[in-house]
Amino acid sequence: MIRRIHLARMSWILAFVFLMLVLNLSILLHSEASSLSHQMQPGTDASYEDLNRNVLKAINRGLEWLKTKQGDDGLFEHHPGMTGLAVTAFLRHPENRYAETNHPFVQKALQALLEFQQPNGAIYNADQQPALPNYNTSVSLMALSSTGNPEYKLAIAKAQNFIKRLQVQDSESVYYGGIGYGSRETVHDLSNLNFAVQALKESGSDDQQVWDKAIKFLQKCQNSSETNSESWAGNDGGFIYAPDGQSKAGRDESDKPRSYASMTYAGLLSFIYANVDKDDSRVQAAVDWIKKHFTVEENYGMGQEGLYYNYHTMAKALSAYGEPVIVDGKGMTHDWYRELGEKLLSEQHPEGHWVNESSRWMESFPVLVTSYAILALEAAYRP
Numbered sequence: 001m002i003r004r005i006h007l008a009r010m011s012w013i014l015a016f017v018f019l020m021l022v023l024n025l026s027i028l029l030h031s032e033a034s035s036l037s038h039q040m041q042p043g044t045d046a047s048y049e050d051l052n053r054n055v056l057k058a059i060n061r062g063l064e065w066l067k068t069k070q071g072d073d074g075l076f077e078h079h080p081g082m083t084g085l086a087v088t089a090f091l092r093h094p095e096n097r098y099a100e101t102n103h104p105f106v107q108k109a110l111q112a113l114l115e116f117q118q119p120n121g122a123i124y125n126a127d128q129q130p131a132l133p134n135y136n137t138s139v140s141l142m143a144l145s146s147t148g149n150p151e152y153k154l155a156i157a158k159a160q161n162f163i164k165r166l167q168v169q170d171s172e173s174v175y176y177g178g179i180g181y182g183s184r185e186t187v188h189d190l191s192n193l194n195f196a197v198q199a200l201k202e203s204g205s206d207d208q209q210v211w212d213k214a215i216k217f218l219q220k221c222q223n224s225s226e227t228n229s230e231s232w233a234g235n236d237g238g239f240i241y242a243p244d245g246q247s248k249a250g251r252d253e254s255d256k257p258r259s260y261a262s263m264t265y266a267g268l269l270s271f272i273y274a275n276v277d278k279d280d281s282r283v284q285a286a287v288d289w290i291k292k293h294f295t296v297e298e299n300y301g302m303g304q305e306g307l308y309y310n311y312h313t314m315a316k317a318l319s320a321y322g323e324p325v326i327v328d329g330k331g332m333t334h335d336w337y338r339e340l341g342e343k344l345l346s347e348q349h350p351e352g353h354w355v356n357e358s359s360r361w362m363e364s365f366p367v368l369v370t371s372y373a374i375l376a377l378e379a380a381y382r383p
Contacts, residue, residue, distance in 0.1 A: 003041065004149040013248045044275035047336070048059035048382050055341050055377050058348055059371030062374045063090055063098070072107060074112030077367050080125055081132060083109050084139030091146035092378045100147045113140045114155055119160030120165075122182065122279035133182030134192050136167055138199035163196045167213055174220065174230070174243050177213035188222045189242040194313070203271040211274035219241060223259045224285050229264065232257055236284030238293075239267035247318050249301035260301025262310040264289050269317035278321065287321065292329035294336070296343040304358040308372035315340060324382075334380055337380045344373050 066086050069076055076086045087109045090098040100106045116136075117123045124136035141159040144152045146150055166182050168175045178188035179196040197214060198209070219227050220243030223234040232245040238259020240247035247257035252256035268286040293300045318326075318336055326334045348354055354373040356363035363369050 002215060002383050005213065018307055027129070028353055032323075047335075051167055051338055051341050052381065052383070055381060056347050059093065059374055061352035062348065062354070063361075064371055065091070066090070066367065066374075069104065072358075074105075074108035076109070077365060079128070080113055080116050080123060080217075081136040081139050082144045082365065082371065083113060083276065083368050084123075084141075085375065086367060087113075087143040088139065088146050089371045089374040089378070091143065092375065094378055094381045094383060098150060110143065112153075113143060114152075116140075117155055117158065118325055120161075121160075121162035122144075122183075123159055130181075131183045134163065134179060135181070135195055136180070137162055137173075138195040141199040141203050144201075156203055158199060160203060163200060164207070164210055166196070167210060168217075171215075175217065177215070177217035178243070179214075188268050189246070190218070190239060190263050190270075191241065193217060194270050197270045197273050202323065206275075208275065214270065214274050215276060219282065221263070222267060222282060222285065222288075223256070224282065227282055236289055236292075238289035239263040239286065240280070248305075258301055261293065261295075262302065262306050262313055265310065265313040265317040269313060269320055272317070272320045273283075283321075289310050290318075291326055293347075294326050294328045294334055296339045304356060305360040306358050306363065307353065307358065307365055308369045308376075309361060311344065311376040312372040312379070315376040319379050337382060341377060344377060348373070 038084070042214075046072070066076070066089065067239050069086075071078060087106060090103070090106055091100070098106055101108065104236075114125055118126070121135045122137045123140035123377065124133045124219050125130050137159050141156060141163070143158070148379040160294050163179065166179045168178050168180075170176060170190055175188035179193045180188035180190055187377075193234075195213060200210065218239075220230055221241070222228050223236045223238050223240065225233040225235050228377055230243060230245065234252075234254070236259055240257045240259055247258050247346055249258035249260040252258050252377070258349045264286055268283065270284050271286065295315075296332065298304060299306045302310075314336075320321050324335060328334060332339070344354070353366045353370045355366040
């Protein structure tokens with residue numbers, strides 16, 4: 001009888017010990033799982049280790065391919081604009097592998113750009129049509145300032161002043177605050193302004209008077225009737241091409257100009273670079289449009305047209321905005337860097353380049369598209 005009681009007591013003790021072990025193990029596993037889940041959440045550095053490794057490989061392959069496309073004159077495609085973008089892609093390598101002083105081919109390209117600098121500070125080929133002084137000067141300015149070389153200080157200042165002088169000063173004009181092509185005085189659009197704003201900001205020019213005027217122009221390109229008094233303005237918060245109602249995406253069923261992705265990213269980036277607060281209603285309206293229409297499969301509203309221009313602007317705008325995750329109109333969560341990175345990795349050709357099947361806006365040129373793709377990956381990269 002005593003033996004039976006002793007065995008029963010031992011069984012109860014063993015069962016209790018076993019239960020406690022299971023409970024403690026469960027707590028430990030839950031804690032480790034929670035810790036791992038926290039580490040691997042979208043937007044955390046730990047979740048990007050493999051992606052970053054593959055992104056760096058893609059950047060390096062793309063840059064190696066680009067090297068082979070430089071002409072004896074130092075230019076890429078004999079074009080200062082494409083040269084400026086290509087050189088900037090080299091100079092913004094995440095691991096700074098292409099410092100100008102260590103790579104003569106980079107220096108040769110920069111010298112070729114400087115040879116195009118006009119007395120008024122513009123950098124473009126006057127014999128090339130269309131001349132596109134603003135675009136060419138802006139991307140050349142990005143390239144020169146990316147070197148960090150004080151030898152280019154004067155050339156940079158002259159280019160900055162040229163771009164600033166292009167800004168429309170007539171407060172009665174619908175284009176007030178805009179910056180156009182520089183050779184087509186009647187055309188002032190968001191794409192031209194955005195490149196100019198990028199070049200000025202990234203080269204160290206932070207003139208609030210320039211920004212205040214640019215903000216006025218940006219408001220007139222936004223589909224937001226609360227802040228845009230133009231009669232065409234809708235209420236979706238996205239952006240169109242120009243304040244006169246031009247949209248490359250056409251018009252909607254209400255005959256309003258359609259917003260589209262590349263211009264909405266351009267508007268968002270320009271607002272942020274012009275020191276508009278992240279919580280400003282105009283910024284939030286643009287972000288809301290992006291959330292509702294987020295995709296890396298197309299330039300929303302334009303399909304495949306301007307796709308790589310869109311990727312480049314998207315990466316810079318969302319990086320500047322600073323939120324790693326986007327929740328779209330269907331409630332789906334998007335780690336935008338991962339999605340953009342994986343999309344660009346999947347589209348890279350074995351030789352190392354990218355190209356758009358849609359030729360609009362010169363995206364049939366692999367040098368241009370490869371530069372856009374690399375710059376997008378570099379802007380989005382999270383070390």
